């Protein structure tokens with residue numbers, strides 16, 4: 809493919825995009841006049857947002873189910889740390905999570 813023709817094509821494309829942009833700007837200006845302030849979206853309220861209702865206090869930072877009483881210690885052999893999640897201590901839980909992520913990345 810000769811370079812000149814490719815560049816010419818690009819130039820045409822750019823020109824058409826530029827003219828499209830001009831038209832769009834005109835339209836935006838028109839719309840702005842109708843609404844008052846140009847290019848501003850109306851503010852949306854925060855109603856209907858999922859999550860905890862305001863004013864509800866949560867004890868601690870724990871999320872999810874509490875570890876079962878049966879498994880107070882890490883499930884890994886030779887590890888006597890306290891259970892953090894899924895029968896694993898914080899160290900081994902992080903390790904497991906990392907492994908899962910690496911698998912997912914592959």
Ligand SMILES: [Zn+2]
Nearest residue numbers: 882887897900
């Ligand atoms: Zn552990």
